[in-house]
Amino acid sequence: MISVILVEDDPMVREVHRQFIERIDGFKIIGIAANGHEGLQLIRQTQPDLAIIDMYMPYMGGLEMLREVRAEGFLVDVIAITAAQDIETVHRVLQQGAVDYIMKPFTFERIKKSLENYRFFRLKLKEKKSFSQPELDQLLFMNNMEEKEEELLPKGLTMPTLTKILEFISNASSPVSAEEVAENIGIARVTARRYLDYLEKEGKVKIHVQYGGVGRPVNRYGM
Template sequence: MVREIHRQFIEKIEGFKIVGMASNGIEGLQLIKDSKPDLAIIDIYMPHKNGLEMLRGLRAECLFLDVIAITAASDIETVHMVLQQGAVDYIIKPFTFDRIKKSLEKYKLYRLKLKGKKELLQHELDQLLFMNGVEEKESDLLPKGLNVNTLVKITAFISHEKSPVSAEEVAERIGIARVTARRYLDYLEKEGKVKIHVQYGGVGRPVNRYGI
């Protein structure tokens, strides 16, 4: 029942897809080996192999996926050990939908900022390291007026297109104004997430098109 509630919560958050659910730590470890997800959400109190043992098993086998713990375990020792094993967040039951949504939205932004990068500057790393603070506002992570959901939608749209797209095409696909689309595209180009391809030909000014 708890797994089903978690599934319903997660499927309401855009950008996430459930690839499988496990009833215990042994099943969970095998499921991760088979499906290779980007992110695993684990409990601590699981039969056969608890969440901490499962997490240690993941690290021992060099399965470097990201992990969020959602659990009733609130003692300092457990929290500390789970975070030591590299969990990106720790949510204590009972929790609200808004709490898990905030966690997953920040995770999306974290992955977006890492995409396509081979190295990080210090200020970029600082931003990633401190973005998990629950009091931090989304506006602190993006330029004023930009929204993480829209940013993810635009990035996903461009990455799935076979050829570069214009700001007008992005605006039409996402449902935003062209000037707004251009602001997001300028930000993505500045961050190195997209590249500009100038299209010449015909009458008028050249058209900037954007691709991954």
Template sequence: MITVLLIEDDPMVQEINRQFVERVEGFKVIGCAANGKEGVELIKKEKPDLAFVDIYMPNQDGLTTIKQIRSEELGTDVIAVTAASDMETVRGVLQLGAVDYIMKPFKFDRIQQALTNYKTYHQSFLKRDSISQQELDGLLFHQGRQDKGELPKGLNALTLDKVIDFLKNQDEATSAEAVAEGIGIARVTARRYLEYLEQSGKVEIVIEYGGVGRPVNQYKLVRG
């Protein structure tokens, strides 16, 4: 379970963030803070994996808070969730190593995308002592940076990531129907994503024959 701390001064936004985070499998909110100073103290006490940090807050703003998290080497990753859209703030937050930057107002899908990407990032670093350049490139450029314009019409990067994540967790080749049920989409939609991944060289087709001899396509992620 990935633990999350919310640092947000608006109680309504804080509650929305909590509900959104806990809708994503594998994440749990373990605390909330109304300002940066309180947030840093909670990080020291609870040691969460991840903190959602607002920028505009009383009693220590978000930028100062992230600087303190880094200067004290607290080890908690940060996602900025804020109304701040000026380039100076955005650049400052990213330079301090935030793993994502979400602008208010936002929808659940954006939070889900951020947490799905973070889970991949987090688990990859837990599982190994070293990493190859190819694997690192995959992590760095997978974090929500895929250009949706490169996908065929009707496909989107978030659902594509869900399909890939589902396939990663399968030991054997699986059907389009199983993928559809696993992530909650229509079978015809799942087949479109699987065909795209097969054409991209990321999925291989394993043909199996049913009881009446009809070939059935099964899909397996190509592991490089």
């Protein structure tokens, strides 16, 4: 699970954002703050993977909080959420290392896309020890390449489901079966096999044949 803190001063907006985030698999909110001071304290105490921060808040705004986070050396990733659309604010936030910038008001689909891209980013960092230039380009510009990636997949396969399957296999303590993948992801067994066959063909997963006492051997899949 990717640990998240949410920093937003408006209680109603904060609740909407909380509900959005909790609908997306793989993310767990471990703290909520109403301003930058509280958010900074939360990061010091919990050291989350990701902080989702509003920019306009009392006592300490999001940009000031982000500067303090970087000055103290925390490696937390940041998604900025704000009504600000001016170039100067956008530039300053991105200079401080925000991985995404979402303008209010936004839809569930927009934040879902942001978090799924972030999850894919973390998965790639976890499974790789080094990158070639094309691999790094794909990782850095995956927002622009997402539609192209979808076009390269066989008909009926989608990138979000593929990412979930890779994440499940990567986090499993031992190779898993198509049935286990289907149950965990919430798809049909035949669909899981299609994804697994594709991943095996692409060299993303390896087949481990499990022989039992009776019946046909079972294909299990691991990294």
